[in-house]
Amino acid sequence: MAAITIEKIERTFGATTVLRHVSLEIADGEFLTLLGPSGCGKSTLLRILAGLDVQTGGSVAIGDRVVDGVRPKRRDVAMVFQSYALYPHMTVQENMSVPLRMRRLNGWQRLPLLGRLLPGTKAVHAAIEIEVMRTAKALGIGHLLARKPGQLSGGQRQRVAVGRAMVRQPAVFLMDEPLSNLDAKLRVQMRAEIKELHKRLGVTFVYVTHDQSEAVTMSDRVAVMLDGELLQVAPPQEIYADPDDRRVAEFIGAPKINMLEARVRDGGVAETAGTSFSVSPEASLGTGLALGIRPEAFHVVEAGGHNVLTGAVRLVEHMGSDLFVHLDVPGTDHPVIARLLAERAPQIASGQTLHLGVKPERLLLFTADGKRLRPKNHATAIVVQMKERQQ
Amino acid sequence: MSTQRLSPPSAFVRHAVLLITGALILIPFVWMVSLSIKPPGEIFRASFSFWPEHFYGVENYTRALTGSPLPRYMLNGVIVCAAILALQIAICTPAAYALAKLDFPGRNLLFALVLIALLLPHEVLALPLFILGAKLGILNSYAALVFPYVVSPFGIFLFRQFFKTIPDDVVHAARLDGFSELAIVWRIMVPMALPAIIAFGIFSVVSHWNSLFWPLIAVSDQTLMPPPLGILVFKNEEAGNDYGPLMAASTLVVAPLIVAFLSAQRWFVEGLTGGAVK
Amino acid sequence: MSMTVPSVGQQGKSSQVPLASSNALRRHRLAENFAAWSLAGPALLLLVFLFFLPVFAVFAIALTDWQFGASSFAFVGLANFREVFADEGFRASFINTILYVAIVVPGTIILGLAIALLIESGKSCRAFYRAVHFLPFMATLTAMAIAWEALLHPTIGLVNQTLTSFGLPTANWLRDENTVLPVLAVIGIWQNLGYAMVLFLAGLKSIPQDLYDAADIDGADAWLDRLRTVTLPMLGPVTMFVFIVVALKAFETFDTVQVLTQGGPGHASEMLLFTLYRESFEYLRTGYGASVAVVFLFIVMALTLIQARVMDKKVHYQ
Numbered sequence: 001m002a003a004i005t006i007e008k009i010e011r012t013f014g015a016t017t018v019l020r021h022v023s024l025e026i027a028d029g030e031f032l033t034l035l036g037p038s039g040c041g042k043s044t045l046l047r048i049l050a051g052l053d054v055q056t057g058g059s060v061a062i063g064d065r066v067v068d069g070v071r072p073k074r075r076d077v078a079m080v081f082q083s084y085a086l087y088p089h090m091t092v093q094e095n096m097s098v099p100l101r102m103r104r105l106n107g108w109q110r111l112p113l114l115g116r117l118l119p120g121t122k123a124v125h126a127a128i129e130i131e132v133m134r135t136a137k138a139l140g141i142g143h144l145l146a147r148k149p150g151q152l153s154g155g156q157r158q159r160v161a162v163g164r165a166m167v168r169q170p171a172v173f174l175m176d177e178p179l180s181n182l183d184a185k186l187r188v189q190m191r192a193e194i195k196e197l198h199k200r201l202g203v204t205f206v207y208v209t210h211d212q213s214e215a216v217t218m219s220d221r222v223a224v225m226l227d228g229e230l231l232q233v234a235p236p237q238e239i240y241a242d243p244d245d246r247r248v249a250e251f252i253g254a255p256k257i258n259m260l261e262a263r264v265r266d267g268g269v270a271e272t273a274g275t276s277f278s279v280s281p282e283a284s285l286g287t288g289l290a291l292g293i294r295p296e297a298f299h300v301v302e303a304g305g306h307n308v309l310t311g312a313v314r315l316v317e318h319m320g321s322d323l324f325v326h327l328d329v330p331g332t333d334h335p336v337i338a339r340l341l342a343e344r345a346p347q348i349a350s351g352q353t354l355h356l357g358v359k360p361e362r363l364l365l366f367t368a369d370g371k372r373l374r375p376k377n378h379a380t381a382i383v384v385q386m387k388e389r390q391q
Numbered sequence: 392m393s394t395q396r397l398s399p400p401s402a403f404v405r406h407a408v409l410l411i412t413g414a415l416i417l418i419p420f421v422w423m424v425s426l427s428i429k430p431p432g433e434i435f436r437a438s439f440s441f442w443p444e445h446f447y448g449v450e451n452y453t454r455a456l457t458g459s460p461l462p463r464y465m466l467n468g469v470i471v472c473a474a475i476l477a478l479q480i481a482i483c484t485p486a487a488y489a490l491a492k493l494d495f496p497g498r499n500l501l502f503a504l505v506l507i508a509l510l511l512p513h514e515v516l517a518l519p520l521f522i523l524g525a526k527l528g529i530l531n532s533y534a535a536l537v538f539p540y541v542v543s544p545f546g547i548f549l550f551r552q553f554f555k556t557i558p559d560d561v562v563h564a565a566r567l568d569g570f571s572e573l574a575i576v577w578r579i580m581v582p583m584a585l586p587a588i589i590a591f592g593i594f595s596v597v598s599h600w601n602s603l604f605w606p607l608i609a610v611s612d613q614t615l616m617p618p619p620l621g622i623l624v625f626k627n628e629e630a631g632n633d634y635g636p637l638m639a640a641s642t643l644v645v646a647p648l649i650v651a652f653l654s655a656q657r658w659f660v661e662g663l664t665g666g667a668v669k
Numbered sequence: 670m671s672m673t674v675p676s677v678g679q680q681g682k683s684s685q686v687p688l689a690s691s692n693a694l695r696r697h698r699l700a701e702n703f704a705a706w707s708l709a710g711p712a713l714l715l716l717v718f719l720f721f722l723p724v725f726a727v728f729a730i731a732l733t734d735w736q737f738g739a740s741s742f743a744f745v746g747l748a749n750f751r752e753v754f755a756d757e758g759f760r761a762s763f764i765n766t767i768l769y770v771a772i773v774v775p776g777t778i779i780l781g782l783a784i785a786l787l788i789e790s791g792k793s794c795r796a797f798y799r800a801v802h803f804l805p806f807m808a809t810l811t812a813m814a815i816a817w818e819a820l821l822h823p824t825i826g827l828v829n830q831t832l833t834s835f836g837l838p839t840a841n842w843l844r845d846e847n848t849v850l851p852v853l854a855v856i857g858i859w860q861n862l863g864y865a866m867v868l869f870l871a872g873l874k875s876i877p878q879d880l881y882d883a884a885d886i887d888g889a890d891a892w893l894d895r896l897r898t899v900t901l902p903m904l905g906p907v908t909m910f911v912f913i914v915v916a917l918k919a920f921e922t923f924d925t926v927q928v929l930t931q932g933g934p935g936h937a938s939e940m941l942l943f944t945l946y947r948e949s950f951e952y953l954r955t956g957y958g959a960s961v962a963v964v965f966l967f968i969v970m971a972l973t974l975i976q977a978r979v980m981d982k983k984v985h986y987q
Contacts, residue, residue: 069693102569486712519723619811
């Protein structure tokens with residue numbers, strides 16, 4: 001049992017606050033990803049979980065135990081580092097044996113040369129060797145045990161780093177951007193392997209990345225962090241379809257979500273960019289709103305009007321089955337980007353005028369302070385709809 | 392300078408000049424070796440020949456090795472250099488690790504002390520260190536030759552710079568793996584910093600093998616003298632007239648470092664100038 | 670916030686957890702500091718006892734009339750320094766040292782630079798030439814001084830034999846007060862030029878090839894033009910550095926004086942470090958010796974501080 005409870009964690013470095021009141025509960029056996037741009041505090045949070053960094057306030061419990069002030073070694077966690085942090089002067093076999101040796105041999109037995117002569121040392125070494133071999137084989141690096149890290153490719157080093165964490169059979173796996181040093185093809189492959197590993201081991205994984213495709217493909221839940229704050233924790237699809245916060249909506253998704261600044265005219269209609277959209281009747285008159293429209297929420301319509309954006313095509317990018325159309329819409333700062341299915345949007349050329357319709361239920365509304373504005377029934381409808389699709 | 396090819400005449404001039412300067416540089420070495428294999432009669436004859444008419448090397452080198460405690464001097468040199476280096480590494484690497492990788496109150500002050508100590512010329516300290524040695528009653532012993540050097544500010548500085556280049560993640564991984572801080576120093580940092588350790592080792596051994604100033608102050612007993620002091624005593628006893636054995640002894644004192652230098656040139660140049668270039 | 674965030678923070682049990690953890694954290698910090706200080710402690714202690722207390726002691730002793738072995742001493746203020754500067758021997762030693770440095774530093778820099786330029790201007794035998802010229806720097810100077818003495822021997826030395834064979838005047842190099850200091854300086858240059866050469870070689874390597882290409886295009890393609898427009902200006906910082914390092918080495922010259930001349934004839938070859946040694950440890954004039962040490966310290970510290978300033982512009986100790 002190794003659920004993790006993070007309570008009101010704060011971390012400051014001098015005057016700068018890196019983490020502010022982060023609270024999070026991670027279930028036993030869950031794959032949770034901390035997602036955010038670099039500098040958002042996600043790695044610091046992971047290091048606090050590992051005991052490598054110390055929070056300035058708040059508390060962490062792993063399993064039933066509050067681990068504040070407990071040394072990393074005694075926390076029953078293993079970690080895979082972005083740089084792998086393999087010991088360059090040790091062979092793969094030695095690298096993977098280290099965590100076991102440190103736990104199973106006492107100080108005397110670990111002495112060089114002399115330790116080997118003490119009773120029991122030999123048997124422990126033999127057992128460790130067998131376990132390392134078994135783990136290495138499971139990771140497909142059994143033939144590399146005698147090599148040193150310098151003689152391995154990036155992918156092989158990555159596996160050794162995972163192997164070193166695995167041999168210990170920890171209750172919690174912490175991974176700090178473990179794939180970011182690999183090339184794109186290998187990254188996709190390792191993504192699947194790590195997911196597979198999680199399934200097989202069934203222990204809790206906390207995974208840190210800035211790459212949203214890693215986050216959505218691997219995780220049970222994604223925790224989005226920005227500027228030291230936890231903005232939303234939810235399953236990947238929900239983070240995308242139903243963001244809590246404007247910053248989450250803007251961070252997740254490529255191409256980026258289109259944001260149109262709008263003003264509510266009267267009950268249920270917001271004006272922007274020379275057109276108007278139906279919004280929830282709760283939006284009060286005269287307030288500023290941001291309308292978030294995902295690029296794929298658009299569809300081509302014949303003429304302008306209500307719930308339709310009209311503009312001149314600036315650029316068309318052919319992406320195989322999809323088209324990315326950049327549209328200059330009068331009254332907006334940035335071009336609006338639409339993702340259209342290629343077969344349904346034939347013959348769009350730059351310069352032409354295009355009308356793009358949006359169904360009102362696909363609009364994401366945000367208040368001026370960035371909070372999501374959900375019409376009472378509407379939001380739950382989306383969630384229910386999405387959950388159904390999941391099952 | 393540029394890598395462009397020199398024209399044949401300038402290439403010839405380059406070799407000619409460098410061969411001449413090189414030969415001039417080597418004259419003292421050549422003369423030393425030449426005298427060390429000549430009989431007294433030939434030494435005092437006005438002639439240029441490098442190779443003697445009668446090879447007298449065996450006699451001279453035998454005299455050097457048996458007429459003075461030269462083997463003892465060499466052994467003392469080895470013992471003193473080894474003791475100094477071992478203690479320097481044992482004391483400097485943990486401090487350098489703390490300075491490079493740990494965050495603790497007083498760290499900047501400690502580093503400032505190291506930098507200041509780095510600037511102090513050691514000869515200035517000789518007088519108080521001599522008094523300290525006398526008070527401790529360790530003058531005229533191996534301990535007297537070793538104790539002023541057990542901590543090397545240069546070593547701490549050099550190792551700190553090197554440790555800084557080792558990623559923090561390696562230290563973190565070691566902590567997660569269960570290493571104690573001292574074990575991280577010995578099992579992780581020192582093996583990873585081997586190039587710096589070797590460079591420092593060469594610097595330290597060359598300095599202390601060649602050092603005359605402090606041994607002259609610290610020991611008076613012939614059985615404790617390191618090679619430079621020993622050979623100075625040998626010279627004074629021989630009254631400068633018996634050049635053959637004296638040159639043989641000089642050659643034997645210089646030889647170990649020269650041989651080591653020629654077989655690991657790059658390391659030596661790095662070790663002896665690395666601190667300056669860094 | 671969202672419906673999906675399990676918000677532990679709002680539950681009642683949280684109130685005392687941060688309190689408990691702050692104790693744990695303080696313990697953690699203490700343990701960390703203890704670990705750091707137990708690693709750095711021995712070095713700190715030894716630095717204090719072997720470097721800092723001795724420096725203070727030198728200053729303190731310099732203000733007393735203490736003689737080593739005497740049971741009492743008195744505070745004499747700056748009397749020792751007055752005596753030092755009034756002493757003809759010390760003045761000679763001081764001037765000799767300055768003269769020696771004034772010969773050795775430019776000699777070493779010019780020769781070291783010339784040889785480095787020659788070595789770097791071609792590709793063949795670089796390692797060989799470098800090794801040959803570097804050899805004196807790491808050879809035991811005491812032993813090599815004895816070899817130099819044989820070379821300079823008035824009758825059987827190679828130097829005088831050669832001069833005689835060309836019909837040139839000879840000298841008793843180490844016993845003549847006009848020649849002894851220049852001869853020691855030559856030995857100083859001989860020993861240090863390899864060191865300067867290696868530093869210059871490193872400096873030359875760091876000059877980007879682009880600059881030479883640019884000079885070529887600008888028409889500065891003759892060897893001397895390239896040297897003037899690119900090489901020498903780019904070597905400026907290295908040269909400054911070599912200047913200081915060699916000056917420090919020259920100031921600290923002791924072995925050759927001790928082995929070859931003992932400061933003689935008269936005071937003609939006495940230098941600061943030899944004076945320091947002789948006064949402190951042969952004559953056991955402890956207070957006087959300490960004053961010489963203080964003077965020496967000020968000279969060397971001034972040089973090293975200049976060096977630190979120069980190096981600070983190139984390297985940041987971070």
